[in-house]
Amino acid sequence: AQSVSQHNHHVILSEAASLELGCNYSYGGTVNLFWYVQYPGQHLQLLLKYFSGDPLVKGIKGFEAEFIKSKFSFNLRKPSVQWSDTAEYFCAVKSNAGNMLTFGGGTRLMVKP
Amino acid sequence: DVKVTQSSRYLVKRTGEKVFLECVQDMDHENMFWYRQDPGLGLRLIYFSYDVKMKEKGDIPEGYSVSREKKERFSLILESASTNQTSMYLCASSLGGAWLGEKLFFGSGTQLSVL
Numbered sequence: 001a002q003s004v005s006q007h008n009h010h011v012i013l014s015e016a017a018s019l020e021l022g023c024n025y026s027y028g029g030t031v032n033l034f035w036y037v038q039y040p041g042q043h044l045q046l047l048l049k050y051f052s053g054d055p056l057v058k059g060i061k062g063f064e065a066e067f068i069k070s071k072f073s074f075n076l077r078k079p080s081v082q083w084s085d086t087a088e089y090f091c092a093v094k095s096n097a098g099n100m101l102t103f104g105g106g107t108r109l110m111v112k113p
Numbered sequence: 114d115v116k117v118t119q120s121s122r123y124l125v126k127r128t129g130e131k132v133f134l135e136c137v138q139d140m141d142h143e144n145m146f147w148y149r150q151d152p153g154l155g156l157r158l159i160y161f162s163y164d165v166k167m168k169e170k171g172d173i174p175e176g177y178s179v180s181r182e183k184k185e186r187f188s189l190i191l192e193s194a195s196t197n198q199t200s201m202y203l204c205a206s207s208l209g210g211a212w213l214g215e216k217l218f219f220g221s222g223t224q225l226s227v228l
Contacts, residue, residue: 009153043220043222046216049215049216101158106153106156
């Protein structure tokens with residue numbers, strides 16, 4: 001069965017710092033990759049997704065993620081975070097072998113103003 | 114915008130009670146999902162449905178059942194609630210077709226406490 005690991009459970013940054021959240025998955029075949037975000041008091045929403053093509057994916061609000069197949073990774077990045085990026089971030093993976101999304105444990109990001 | 118509505122934001126139930134969590138979506142989506150969200154464990158899929166009256170077990174179906182009698186409504190049922198079912202329950206829907214698991218639209222969640 002596929003699994004998704006997010007190694008950072010809590011991250012605290014100052015505004016303007018650069019962000020990288022790690023995501024690793026365990027599945028050897030073709031995958032589709034997602035990052036979801038949950039802002040305080042709001043619904044989970046899709047931040048970005050990778051299906052095929054350019055492994056560097058750009059999403060909303062200046063976020064991007066890079067799919068590195070050899071490392072089974074899909075790390076989320078943002079060059080300069082803002083206080084409004086404070087949220088919980090979830091990586092998710094769907095393999096072609098199955099019909100379900102598997103989510104990672106989530107990373108809580110706090111950005112200090 | 115797609116709207117996924119969960120009937121209760123907070124619920125408190127006693128051990129052994131039968132609990133119904135309701136979810137309605139307004140965009141004619143084929144797929145509907147029930148997840149539970151626990152700190153450090155992320156979202157874990159309980160059940161999903163890809164059509165009316167169709168259901169599939171997710172990763173943690175034990176102790177739960179579901180019902181989808183109408184396309185827009187997907188109910189999660191705890192036949193006999195237990196304290197380890199205290200959790201945040203999230204309903205989601207997606208358009209459907211060949212891609213189960215493509216962009217999900219989530220409800221606000223129901224925080225269930227079982228005493």
